[in-house]
Amino acid sequence: MTGTPGAEETATEEHPRRWLKAGLMADRLSFRVRSVMALLGARVTEAFAPYGLRPGSFTSMALISANPGSSQIELARLGGLDKSSIVLIIDDLVQRGYAVRAKSTEDRRRSSLFLTRAGEEVMAQMYTAAMATETSIRAELGPDDMQQLFGLLDRVYAILEREDPPID
């Protein structure tokens, strides 16, 4: 008995229909992705709670760390967010002392973003916490199937991105 999106069991006496059939939804990729994201997202949010930061803030920190000096609009594009949404996230990170905005010397419209030492440290801790939420999945799928899943998701992402490029 499971609520796995694709499952199509029938309710029984001892297990009164706790789980519904997914019906047509079972054929849709987006239903599965959404279902997984809902549970996974809840875990991540919970894991981040002690740090007072939300998943979106962590994503920004990790991207800045991997791309020091990047601009807010670059962050917005990769995250699929509007540039105005990034402003609030960076505002918060700056206020906490985790990031700094340095005016670019080449193009004075741009902010070059960097993490502070404190920001790098918190980011690393949050990364560990985030990875821990996926430990059991890695263990049960094993490295091969995990790689397979990553590869398939990357292909899907590449198709979507090619067909729906960022507008800005």
Add this chain to the structure above:
Amino acid sequence: MTGTPGAEETATEEHPRRWLKAGLMADRLSFRVRSVMALLGARVTEAFAPYGLRPGSFTSMALISANPGSSQIELARLGGLDKSSIVLIIDDLVQRGYAVRAKSTEDRRRSSLFLTRAGEEVMAQMYTAAMATETSIRAELGPDDMQQLFGLLDRVYAILEREDPPID
């Protein structure tokens, strides 16, 4: 040059860093799932706009259609939503004439939910529209890889659900 989550290219002269490196994020399942969901969700929302309904409403309709007579709390559990959130969705569907609440005769606390004929028709049309947003993905991945992807996502979902069962 691509923004695929796992990609780790370097900016070049002719392609000034439009895409950032994903850095640590590339190792996380939730980052990939979130990235795919962001693009896929935007497509679905757009496809549903002509019907005046949001993805959550369509999900409820499809689940009611597959499980006639189900209760609001059952819908909430499968969708990972709070029961109070479902109320608003069903209110809207009822107001549009797409669903009806019938008081259960066995347990008069429960509402037995059904789609109206109009609701079934709109749901079928929206299903077609939703599937169309995934056409190119199916075409490029092919049936085997698509099945592989579905199977892997189902396994992930089953693990998450087993470890984080619904509270209510």
Add this chain to the structure above:
DNA sequence: TATTGTTATACTCTATAACTATA
């Protein structure tokens, strides 16, 4: 006492539009 459904309320996330400053 526990469960289903409801209401009121508030919060998070994100987008839109209008703006400043730079290019």
Add this chain to the structure above:
DNA sequence: TATAGTTATAGAGTATAACAATA
């Protein structure tokens, strides 16, 4: 004219808490 960033505002989506009816 176009782009990077900012601000103010509004909307969607969801949760929490308190409650009524029923089990």
